[in-house]
Amino acid sequence: xxxxxxxxxxxxxxxxxxxxxxxxxxxxxxxxxxxxxxxxxxxxxxxxxxxxxxxxxxxxxxxxxxxxxxxxxxxxxxxxxxxxxxxxxxxxxxxxxxxxxxxxxxxxxxxxxxxx
Numbered sequence: 001x002x003x004x005x006x007x008x009x010x011x012x013x014x015x016x017x018x019x020x021x022x023x024x025x026x027x028x029x030x031x032x033x034x035x036x037x038x039x040x041x042x043x044x045x046x047x048x049x050x051x052x053x054x055x056x057x058x059x060x061x062x063x064x065x066x067x068x069x070x071x072x073x074x075x076x077x078x079x080x081x082x083x084x085x086x087x088x089x090x091x092x093x094x095x096x097x098x099x100x101x102x103x104x105x106x107x108x109x110x111x112x113x114x115x116x
Contacts, residue, residue, distance in 0.1 A: 022107040
């Protein structure tokens, strides 16, 4: 039993060390769990969390879409209309999202993970 417990502790320690504090999840789950929370905070006056997310989102795109994702988020940040990026991206990538992104695994940086 001690050996099993030691093995579990070792595996957990290594997984934490090698994850760099990042959390792996699908892009869809990230959008539902974190972006929706950021939108709610934004509507209550806290714009910083959504801005942090928008700065990171282009890194979750596949290589050929990164430039366009960055243009969309940069435009929203520069204009101060942060929520516009959501609509613009959804409009442009709706079909592609379902095919290429919905189940795509991403590494969410620790600073974007909401503390419960």
